Amino acid sequence: MHIILLSGGSGKRLWPLSNDIRSKQFIKIFRTKDGGYESMVQRMYHQIREVDEGATVTIATSKTQASSIHNQLGDEVLVCVEPCRRDTFPAIVLATAYLHDVCGISQEEPVIVCPVDPYVEIDYFEALKKLAALAGEGAASLVLMGMEPTYPSEKYGYILPTDKKTVSGVKTFREKPDAETAKEYIDQGALWNGGVFAYRMKYVLEKAKQIIGYADYETLFDRYDSLDKISFDYAVVEKETDICVMRFQGQWKDLGTWNTLSEAMEEPCVGEAILNETCENVHVLNELDVPVLCMGLKNMVVSASPEGILVSDKEQSSYIKPFVDKIDQQVMFAEKSWGDFLVLDVTRESRTSKVTLKPGHSMNYHSHLRRDEIWNIISGKGRCVIDGVSRRVEAGDVLEMKAGSRHTIMADTELKIIEIQLGREISVHDKQKFELEIDGVGDKADS
Amino acid sequence: MHIILLSGGSGKRLWPLSNDIRSKQFIKIFRTKDGGYESMVQRMYHQIREVDEGATVTIATSKTQASSIHNQLGDEVLVCVEPCRRDTFPAIVLATAYLHDVCGISQEEPVIVCPVDPYVEIDYFEALKKLAALAGEGAASLVLMGMEPTYPSEKYGYILPTDKKTVSGVKTFREKPDAETAKEYIDQGALWNGGVFAYRMKYVLEKAKQIIGYADYETLFDRYDSLDKISFDYAVVEKETDICVMRFQGQWKDLGTWNTLSEAMEEPCVGEAILNETCENVHVLNELDVPVLCMGLKNMVVSASPEGILVSDKEQSSYIKPFVDKIDQQVMFAEKSWGDFLVLDVTRESRTSKVTLKPGHSMNYHSHLRRDEIWNIISGKGRCVIDGVSRRVEAGDVLEMKAGSRHTIMADTELKIIEIQLGREISVHDKQKFELEIDGVGDKADS
Numbered sequence: 001m002h003i004i005l006l007s008g009g010s011g012k013r014l015w016p017l018s019n020d021i022r023s024k025q026f027i028k029i030f031r032t033k034d035g036g037y038e039s040m041v042q043r044m045y046h047q048i049r050e051v052d053e054g055a056t057v058t059i060a061t062s063k064t065q066a067s068s069i070h071n072q073l074g075d076e077v078l079v080c081v082e083p084c085r086r087d088t089f090p091a092i093v094l095a096t097a098y099l100h101d102v103c104g105i106s107q108e109e110p111v112i113v114c115p116v117d118p119y120v121e122i123d124y125f126e127a128l129k130k131l132a133a134l135a136g137e138g139a140a141s142l143v144l145m146g147m148e149p150t151y152p153s154e155k156y157g158y159i160l161p162t163d164k165k166t167v168s169g170v171k172t173f174r175e176k177p178d179a180e181t182a183k184e185y186i187d188q189g190a191l192w193n194g195g196v197f198a199y200r201m202k203y204v205l206e207k208a209k210q211i212i213g214y215a216d217y218e219t220l221f222d223r224y225d226s227l228d229k230i231s232f233d234y235a236v237v238e239k240e241t242d243i244c245v246m247r248f249q250g251q252w253k254d255l256g257t258w259n260t261l262s263e264a265m266e267e268p269c270v271g272e273a274i275l276n277e278t279c280e281n282v283h284v285l286n287e288l289d290v291p292v293l294c295m296g297l298k299n300m301v302v303s304a305s306p307e308g309i310l311v312s313d314k315e316q317s318s319y320i321k322p323f324v325d326k327i328d329q330q331v332m333f334a335e336k337s338w339g340d341f342l343v344l345d346v347t348r349e350s351r352t353s354k355v356t357l358k359p360g361h362s363m364n365y366h367s368h369l370r371r372d373e374i375w376n377i378i379s380g381k382g383r384c385v386i387d388g389v390s391r392r393v394e395a396g397d398v399l400e401m402k403a404g405s406r407h408t409i410m411a412d413t414e415l416k417i418i419e420i421q422l423g424r425e426i427s428v429h430d431k432q433k434f435e436l437e438i439d440g441v442g443d444k445a446d447s
Numbered sequence: 448m449h450i451i452l453l454s455g456g457s458g459k460r461l462w463p464l465s466n467d468i469r470s471k472q473f474i475k476i477f478r479t480k481d482g483g484y485e486s487m488v489q490r491m492y493h494q495i496r497e498v499d500e501g502a503t504v505t506i507a508t509s510k511t512q513a514s515s516i517h518n519q520l521g522d523e524v525l526v527c528v529e530p531c532r533r534d535t536f537p538a539i540v541l542a543t544a545y546l547h548d549v550c551g552i553s554q555e556e557p558v559i560v561c562p563v564d565p566y567v568e569i570d571y572f573e574a575l576k577k578l579a580a581l582a583g584e585g586a587a588s589l590v591l592m593g594m595e596p597t598y599p600s601e602k603y604g605y606i607l608p609t610d611k612k613t614v615s616g617v618k619t620f621r622e623k624p625d626a627e628t629a630k631e632y633i634d635q636g637a638l639w640n641g642g643v644f645a646y647r648m649k650y651v652l653e654k655a656k657q658i659i660g661y662a663d664y665e666t667l668f669d670r671y672d673s674l675d676k677i678s679f680d681y682a683v684v685e686k687e688t689d690i691c692v693m694r695f696q697g698q699w700k701d702l703g704t705w706n707t708l709s710e711a712m713e714e715p716c717v718g719e720a721i722l723n724e725t726c727e728n729v730h731v732l733n734e735l736d737v738p739v740l741c742m743g744l745k746n747m748v749v750s751a752s753p754e755g756i757l758v759s760d761k762e763q764s765s766y767i768k769p770f771v772d773k774i775d776q777q778v779m780f781a782e783k784s785w786g787d788f789l790v791l792d793v794t795r796e797s798r799t800s801k802v803t804l805k806p807g808h809s810m811n812y813h814s815h816l817r818r819d820e821i822w823n824i825i826s827g828k829g830r831c832v833i834d835g836v837s838r839r840v841e842a843g844d845v846l847e848m849k850a851g852s853r854h855t856i857m858a859d860t861e862l863k864i865i866e867i868q869l870g871r872e873i874s875v876h877d878k879q880k881f882e883l884e885i886d887g888v889g890d891k892a893d894s
Binding site for chain 2: 015016274276278286288289290291292293294295296297300302304306307308309310311312313315316317319320323324326327329332342344345346347348349350352354372374376378379395396398400416418420422
C-alpha cells in the first residue's frame with residue numbers, strides 16, 4: 001500500500017518537550033520491545049511495516065522536520081517537503097504529485113492519507129488496507145474512514161453516513177460542534193472525521209488540475225508559496241458526491257495534550273524521576289540529567305527539558321497554549337540532519353553549547369560576522385577546515401575561529417564539541433555559507 | 448552585645464536548594480527593602496545590626512560554610528570555624544574561647560548563643576538584649592529563652608518554669624515528646640526550648656575546664672577532633688541549678704521544611720515562574736535560567752536548581768530526607784571563597800563547568816594527575832600562571848593545561864571561564880596544591 005502521513009506543525013501544547021522546532025510526534029515516550037523508547041512517528045512507521053512490509057511510506061512535512069524524520073526513521077522513508085505551510089489540500093496534492101511524478105507510481109494506484117499523530121493499534125492499519133482496497137476497486141472516488149465516537153467530543157468534525165453498514169454513503173458533514181450538538185449528531189449515527197481517506201491518485205491529480213492548475217510536481221513545488229491555504233476537507237471532501245465512509249471501531253486517540261499523552265504511557269516515568277508512595281496518577285517525562293522528586297502528587301504531569309519545566313494538573317494541561325505563547329525562550333535543544341546541539345550556558349557576551357556530529361556528517365562551511373567561536377573537541381575524531389586549511393582533530397584539540405573566518409568540521413567517529421561563541425550580538429541569523437575549498441596538499445599535522 | 452550564631456550542617460530537607468555543601472541558611476528567598484533577596488543568615492545579621500549596630504556577631508560553623516558566610520555577610524563578621532563537627536557543647540566552648548582568647552573580650556561579658564535559622568522579627572533581638580542583660584547582672588549562671596508554644600509540637604524539647612512570671616526559675620526539662628504528652632506539658636505551663644541562652648563567658652570557660660580540660664583556644668582547636676560529640680543542653684543546661692528562663696511571645700518559626708519555608712515567603716515565586724489562575728497556595732523557587740510553568744496546583748512547592756527538581760505537596764515535603772539520601776547526584780553548583788562554579792555538562796570522558804572568579808581572587812596553584820584542562824575565558828581580565836610562566840588573559844583567550852601542568856588564574860575584574868576537564872577519571876580528589884613560583888622577568892605578551 002501507498003500511505004501518505006501528514007506530519008503537522010509545531011505543537012506548543014506539549015511544551016517543554018515540543019516547541020517551535022520540535023514537534024510532539026518526535027518525543028520518545030513509547031516503550032519498544034527491546035526496552036528502549038520510540039516516538040509517535042516511529043511507532044506508526046513500525047506498525048505500518050508490521051502490517052505491510054513493502055508499503056511505500058511518504059511523510060508530507062515542512063523543512064524543519066525533515067532532519068528529525070530521517071534521524072528517527074532512517075533514509076528509506078520518503079519525505080515530501082513542503083516549501084512552506086499551505087494547509088492540507090496543497091500538501092496532499094504535492095505528496096500525491098511526488099509519488100506519481102517523482103517516484104513513478106501509476107496514477108491508477110490507490111493512496112491512503114492520514115495524520116501521523118493518532119495513537120492506534122495494528123487493527124487501524126488493517127482497516128487502512130481495506131480503505132485502500134475500496135478506493136482501488138472504485139467503490140467511490142473518495143473513501144473516508146469514520147471513527148465510532150466514544151463521547152460527544154467538541155474537537156472533531158462529524159460525518160453522517162446514509163446507513164449503519166460498515167461501508168455506507170455519506171449524507172452530510174458537520175463542523176466541530178459544541179458538546180450538546182455533538183450528542184445529537186451521535187444519536188443520529190454520526191462518526192468522527194479523523195482526516196483519514198483513500199483515493200486513486202488520478203482523482204486528486206485531476207482535482208488539482210481543476211482547482212490550482214496542477215501540471216507537474218516541480219512546477220507545483222516552485223509556485224507552492226503562491227497557493228491559497230485551504231484544507232482538503234473544504235476543497236474536496238465536502239464537495240464530493242461520489243464518496244463513501246468505512247466505520248472504524250478500534251482504538252484511535254489524539255495524543256495532543258499532556259493529559260491524553262500520559263494516558264498512553266506504559267509506565268509513570270520516562271527519565272530520572274522518583275515518586276513517593278503517596279503519588280497517584282502521576283506521569284513524569286524528564287529529559288534533564290538531574291533527578292525529579294515528586295511527593296504527594298495526584299493526577300499530575302511533570303515534564304522537564306532544556307527549554308523549561310511544566311508542572312500541571314492533567315485536566316488543566318489542555319489549557320497550556322496561551323501560557324507557552326508568552327514564554328520568550330530561545331531554543332535550547334535541536335536535532336539537525338548532522339546531529340544535535342544543546343545550549344549549556346548563556347551570558348550577555350557568550351553562548352556555550354554542546355554540539356554532537358554523527359559519524360560521516362559535517363556542518364556547512366560557514367562564517368559569522370559578529371562573533372568569534374572556539375571549538376573544544378571533547379570526544380571523537382574528525383577533520384576540520386578553517387579558512388581553506390584542513391587538519392585532523394580529536395578529543396583534546398581546541399580550534400579558534402575569529403569573526404569572518406570560514407570553518408567546518410566533519411566527523412569520522414561521533415564528535416562531541418563544546419562550542420563557545422563570543423560576541424555581543426550572537427544570533428542564528430549571523431551565518432554566511434560557502435562552497436568548501438581546501439588549500440594546499442595534504443593535511444597539517446595536529447599541533 | 449556579643450552574639451554567637453550556631454550555623455548548622457547540611458540540610459537535605461530543603462533539597463534541591465540545600466545539599467551536602469549548601470545549607471538552607473544561605474538560600475536567598477526573603478525580599479529586601481531594595482527589591483533584592485537575602486538569605487536567612489543575611490536577614491538575621493541585618494536584624495542584629497538594626498537592634499545593636501555595634502554588636503559582635505560570631506558565627507560558629509564548619510569549614511565548608513566559611514566561604515558562603517563571608518560571601519553573604521562580608522569580612523566584618525567573625526567566623527569561628529570548627530575543625531570538625533562535635534555537636535553544640537564543643538562548638539559553644541570553641542566560639543566562647545575564640546571571643547575571649549582571640550578577640551580579647553573580657554570573660555565577665557555576657558554572650559548570647561542562638562541558632563542561625565529561626566525566622567524571627569526585631570522583637571526577638573530586643574529580647575536577646577534583655578537576656579544578655581540578665582546574664583550580665585548575674586540573674587543566674589545560665590539564662591534561657593523559652594518560647595511560648597503555639598501548638599503541641601513534637602519537634603522541640605520543653606522547659607517547665609517554676610512560675611508564670613516573665614523571668615522565672617526552671618523546674619525541669621523534657622525531651623521531644625509525642626503530641627499528646629506535648630499537650631500535657633503545655634497545660635502545665637511548659638515553654639519550647641529553642642536553644643537560646645545567655646551566660647557570662649567565664650561560666651562556660653569554667654565548665655569547659657571541668658568537662659574537657661579547656662586551657663586555651665589554640666589547644667582546644669588542635670585537639671578538637673578528639674572531643675566527644677555532646678550537646679550543650681545535655682552537658683550543661685540540664686545539670687545546672689543556678690538557671691532561669693525568660694519567656695518570649697513573639698514570632699519564632701523553624702523554617703526547616705519546604706512547608707514552613709514557603710510560609711515565610713512574601714511572594715509566591717522566586718526566579719522565573721508562571722502560575723496559572725487555578726493555582727492556589729503554590730510556591731516556586733527556581734534557580735535555573737529556564738521557566739517553570741505551573742497549572743492547576745494546590746498547596747504545593749516546586750523548586751528547581753542545578754541539582755534537581757522537587758515537586759511536592761507542602762505537607763508531604765517534610766518527609767523528603769530519605770528520598771534525597773538515596774539520590775546519588777554529584778554537586779553541580781558551589782560557592783567558594785574565590786567565587787563559584789556550576790557544572791554544565793558531564794560525559795564519560797569530560798566535564799564542562801562555568802567558573803566565576805571574583806575580582807582580586809585567585810585559585811590555588813595546582814595540578815591534576817589524571818586530567819587535562821582547557822580554560823576558555825568568556826569575560827573579564829586577569830592573569831594566569833602555567834608551569835611558572837605568567838601571562839595576562841582576557842575574554843577570548845584559551846589556556847590549555849595537560850595533566851601534571853601547574854596552573855592558577857587571578858581575576859583583575861570578575862572573570863568568567865568555561866572550564867573543560869578531559870579524562871576518564873575526573874575527581875575532585877585529583878588535585879595537588881603548590882606554592883606559587885613565577886619564572887623569568889615580566890610577562891609574556893598575550894598571543
